[in-house]
Amino acid sequence: MRVFGKEAERRVHGIETARNWRRAGLIDEAQLLALETDVGPLPARAGFAIRGLFFFFGVVAAVALVAVVGLLWTAKVSGAFAIGCSLPCYLLAERTIRSHRLYRFGVEEGIACLAVAFLSGGIAALLEGRSVAPSLVAWLVGLPAVVGLGWLYLRMGYLYALFAALAALTGVLSVNLRSLPSPESRALLAVLWAGLLGLSTFRRAVPDHDRRGWSVFQASLFGGVCLLLNQRLHVLLDLDAKPEPPGGVLFYGTFVAILVLPVTAVRWAVLRKQKAFLVVGFLALVVALSSVKPYFGLARNPWDPAILGAALVGLALFLRRYLEAGDEGRRHGWTARALRAARPEEQAPAALLTQLAAASVATPGVRAPAAERDPFSGQGGSSGGGGASGTF
Amino acid sequence: MDLIAEWRSKGLLGPTQAELLADLEGGRLVSLSSELRALLYAGVLLVVLGFGKTLNEHFLRLWPLAVGGALVAVIVACGAYCFSRGAPFANEEVLSPTPAFDYVLYFGCAAWGLLWGYLENVLQLLGDRWSYYLLFSAALFFVLAYRFDNRLVLATAIGTLGGWFGWEVSQLGMPFFRAQSAGLAYGATVLVLGAVLTEWVEFKRHFRDVFYNAGLHVLAGSLLWSVVDSKGATAYLLALLVLSATAGGYGLRRRSFQYFLYGTVYAYVGLSSFLLIQGYVDDALEGALYFLVSSVALAVLIFKLRPRLEQHR
Numbered sequence: 001m002r003v004f005g006k007e008a009e010r011r012v013h014g015i016e017t018a019r020n021w022r023r024a025g026l027i028d029e030a031q032l033l034a035l036e037t038d039v040g041p042l043p044a045r046a047g048f049a050i051r052g053l054f055f056f057f058g059v060v061a062a063v064a065l066v067a068v069v070g071l072l073w074t075a076k077v078s079g080a081f082a083i084g085c086s087l088p089c090y091l092l093a094e095r096t097i098r099s100h101r102l103y104r105f106g107v108e109e110g111i112a113c114l115a116v117a118f119l120s121g122g123i124a125a126l127l128e129g130r131s132v133a134p135s136l137v138a139w140l141v142g143l144p145a146v147v148g149l150g151w152l153y154l155r156m157g158y159l160y161a162l163f164a165a166l167a168a169l170t171g172v173l174s175v176n177l178r179s180l181p182s183p184e185s186r187a188l189l190a191v192l193w194a195g196l197l198g199l200s201t202f203r204r205a206v207p208d209h210d211r212r213g214w215s216v217f218q219a220s221l222f223g224g225v226c227l228l229l230n231q232r233l234h235v236l237l238d239l240d241a242k243p244e245p246p247g248g249v250l251f252y253g254t255f256v257a258i259l260v261l262p263v264t265a266v267r268w269a270v271l272r273k274q275k276a277f278l279v280v281g282f283l284a285l286v287v288a289l290s291s292v293k294p295y296f297g298l299a300r301n302p303w304d305p306a307i308l309g310a311a312l313v314g315l316a317l318f319l320r321r322y323l324e325a326g327d328e329g330r331r332h333g334w335t336a337r338a339l340r341a342a343r344p345e346e347q348a349p350a351a352l353l354t355q356l357a358a359a360s361v362a363t364p365g366v367r368a369p370a371a372e373r374d375p376f377s378g379q380g381g382s383s384g385g386g387g388a389s390g391t392f
Numbered sequence: 393m394d395l396i397a398e399w400r401s402k403g404l405l406g407p408t409q410a411e412l413l414a415d416l417e418g419g420r421l422v423s424l425s426s427e428l429r430a431l432l433y434a435g436v437l438l439v440v441l442g443f444g445k446t447l448n449e450h451f452l453r454l455w456p457l458a459v460g461g462a463l464v465a466v467i468v469a470c471g472a473y474c475f476s477r478g479a480p481f482a483n484e485e486v487l488s489p490t491p492a493f494d495y496v497l498y499f500g501c502a503a504w505g506l507l508w509g510y511l512e513n514v515l516q517l518l519g520d521r522w523s524y525y526l527l528f529s530a531a532l533f534f535v536l537a538y539r540f541d542n543r544l545v546l547a548t549a550i551g552t553l554g555g556w557f558g559w560e561v562s563q564l565g566m567p568f569f570r571a572q573s574a575g576l577a578y579g580a581t582v583l584v585l586g587a588v589l590t591e592w593v594e595f596k597r598h599f600r601d602v603f604y605n606a607g608l609h610v611l612a613g614s615l616l617w618s619v620v621d622s623k624g625a626t627a628y629l630l631a632l633l634v635l636s637a638t639a640g641g642y643g644l645r646r647r648s649f650q651y652f653l654y655g656t657v658y659a660y661v662g663l664s665s666f667l668l669i670q671g672y673v674d675d676a677l678e679g680a681l682y683f684l685v686s687s688v689a690l691a692v693l694i695f696k697l698r699p700r701l702e703q704h705r
Contacts, residue, residue: 014395021413027405034404049649050698053656057691064684071677107691208394208417273422302449306442312435313495316428320491323424330421338425339416348650351543352605354433358498358544359551359606361440 001154003097004043006207009157011039012103013209023341043103049345054106055113062089062114079125082118089115097156109158116148135176142172159213163220166196183231183250190228197221212276219276226261226284229254232294236287245297255295258288273333286312428491436495440502447510456514463507470500478540485598486541498544501533505552526556538595543602550606554578572614572621579611604651608639612658619662620669632662649701660690 002009015036022032046054066085070077093112102108124141132140149165152158170189177185197218206214227233231254265281268274290308293300323329323336341347396417400410415421451459474497477489488494508525511517518525533549536542561574586603589595612635618628636659643652664686667673673682 010395017417026413026416027409031404035399038399038402038404046698047649049653050694050701053653053694054691057687057694060683060687061691064680064682064687067680068677068684071680273419275422275424275427279427302445303442305438306446309435309438309440309442312431312438313492314435316431316435317492319424320428333415333420333422335421335423336425336428337423339421339423345649348601351601355543355547355602355605357437358433359547361437361502 002157003094003155004103004157008043008103009209010207012042012045015039015042016045020340020342023343024339025341026339043101044105045103046105047343047345049348051104051106051109055110056106058107058110059114062092062111066118079122079128082122082125084122086115086119086122089118104158109156112152112156112158113149113161113164116145116152119148120145135178138172138175142168142175146172157210157213159217162217166221183248183254186228186231187250187254190225193221193224193228197225215274215276219274219280222261222265222277223280223284226258226288229261230258230287230291231255232291233287235294236291251295255291258284258291262288270332270334432492432495436499440499440506443503444506444509447506451510456510459510460507463503463510466503467500467507470496470503474500474536474540481539482541483594483596493540494542494544497536497540497542498548501536501545501548504529504532523556523559526552526559530556537599541596543599546599546602547606550582550602553582554606554610557581572617575610575614575617579607579609579614582607583611604642608635608651608654611635612639612654616658616662616665620665626666629662629666633659636662644697644700647701652697652701656690656694660686 004012018027018032018035021027022029027035066082066089067077070081070085074081089111093108093115096102096108096111100108120141123144124137127137127140145168146165149161149168152161153165170192173189173192174185177188180188200214200218200221203214230236231251262281262285265277266285269277269281286308290304292298293304320336323331323334325331326335329335329337396405396410396414399405400407405413412421416423447459474493477493479486479489508529512522512525530549530552533545533552537546537549557574557578561577582603584607586600586607590597590600590603612632615628615632615635618625619632622628636655638655639651639658640655643649643655664682667682668679673679
């Protein structure tokens with residue numbers, strides 16, 4: 001099924017893992033060189049940032065090429081023309097992979113994704129202005145996208161294509177469930193996601209190079225179920241939202257579910273050592289606990305985030321101590337020691353965001369002068385003064 | 393991972409090493425290092441946010457002495473913890489003595505900001521001289537960041553310096569010296585400060601990315617804004633291209649792809665905006681041809697430079 005040979009994927013994954021070990025200090029440089037020599041020449045693979053840049057320029061170039069051809073040939077780029085460009089784009093992506101031995105390099109990914117976008121977008125353009133029911137339009141536009149993106153995952157292993165296919169399917173169904181009240185349609189979507197999660201477990205013997213991604217996908221499906229079931233998600237982030245009265249079997253049923261599911265998932269993940277499920281289950285639990293007040297229309301206090309924060313700090317410190325106190329810093333297969341290290345270019349965005357958030361929260365706010373306020377001063381914005389209001 | 397067994401049988405991995413790696417890759421040993429750090433970080437941010445909101449909503453006019461005293465106590469406690477546990481100063485990177493150490497210092501700095509914001513609201517101590525507080529706080533945070541080797545506090549210091557710039561510029565009341573000019577001045581200052589401290593004086597060289605990230609984005613963002621806002625001023629575009637080229641060259645020299653990426657993206661967006669705004673590209677075919685040629689040219693350039701940029705290790 002995969003365009004890359006199984007052996008090639010195994011070796012690429014193996015050497016990427018070995019480089020990770022080297023960065024984490026688990027093997028030395030001489031060993032890594034020996035492993036690289038042993039594995040031999042590999043398909044070209046770009047790092048995260050270069051891949052993103054190639055993806056972007058691949059998409060821009062392909063769109064521009066299609067536009068140039070379309071404009072020179074028919075004086076406009078029509079829906080039919082876009083659909084016609086879809087297959088050549090896909091074939092070009094496959095040919096690029098084969099002839100240049102590219103493995104997740106960016107350019108070929110952009111062109112392959114563009115093929116799906118041309119197909120769906122072209123159908124949407126053809127249907128525009130015609131008297132077709134919105135639910136049918138959603139199917140006609142969304143289904144090719146779901147199938148196309150799903151095919152990209154099966155054929156090329158792009159995990160984001162699988163997520164995009166899921167999003168497209170959810171979008172199609174959301175349009176079709178629009179006649180139902182929001183709680184019911186969300187619950188039905190949750191059932192669909194749970195069904196997909198169930199189906200995903202039928203995939204046995206996931207190869208090493210796909211295992212982590214597949215586990216992340218499954219955990220995300222689970223997280224999505226919890227979020228879709230949460231009937232007060234919209235209130236959660238809006239601290240000034242007015243409390244809504246509780247009521248109904250579905251309402252109380254979902255409340256129980258959003259609490260029970262994450263606890264079950266965390267317990268299962270701890271026992272089975274499934275990190276992705278542990279992280280997602282824990283986040284779902286935090287969201288569920290934060291939803292208790294909005295669920296029952298109780299007033300929220302400004303110190304609630306501080307209490308949650310203190311609990312998280314306490315939990316982090318406790319877990320670190322607990323794990324460190326175990327034999328060789330391990331307990332039941334879990335450790336607080338760093339055993340993996342991403343490439344420097346992959347660490348940079350996280351470091352930048354961390355510092356940005358830290359600076360925006362703790363930077364003392366600017367009290368705007370009486371005479372004039374300047375946008376650059378932040379106007380004592382809500383993030384100033386340790387997150388206090390504009391008056392700080 | 394069956395490759396581990398293969399490499400072990402070839403003698404490329406030692407038995408103990410292979411056992412650890414097999415545990416790691418087989419899912420029998422799982423590290424929670426980065427997750428626990430993220431949990432700690434998110435917790436501290438939430439505590440600071442919650443404190444700020446609580447003070448603002450409930451204690452603005454109540455018990456100023458008690459609130460002020462409590463904040464002072466928090467600052468003193470954080471300071472005492474850091475000075476008693478902290479490792480001696482060193483010019484090189486210093487590892488945190490405890491997992492919570494960096495966050496305690498950061499929390500103390502946030503409490504300092506809360507204290508002064510609160511006092512200013514209640515007592516109006518500084519009034520229009522508020523900028524002195526910002527400048528002093530920035531200096532204090534810089535000193536603490538350097539003393540304890542803390543990037544979060546350094547980012548806070550740079551942010552506070554930005555607040556001071558914003559305040560001073562808004563006080564000028566000059567219509568032509570507006571926000572983007574303040575951004576230009578601030579971004580350039582942070583870049584120069586970072587270059588002088590980390591490259592020239594070689595004082596804590598590992599801090600350079602914090603300075604350069606903040607300075608580069610603010611300066612390039614302000615230049616880009618100026619290119620768009622002034623309907624394509626050539627001087628701003630030239631300055632943006634020079635800055636982008638410098639960032640790209642620096643990325644190549646350091647084998648750091650992030651600076652090359654920033655330089656490429658800012659230059660491309662700036663030049664494209666300029667050409668579109670100035671009307672050099674004014675119909676669909678010209679636009680399509682421009683984007684086709686430029687994106688292919690850039691993709692080829694990056695492909696050629698890739699071996700000099702990627703860091704596998």
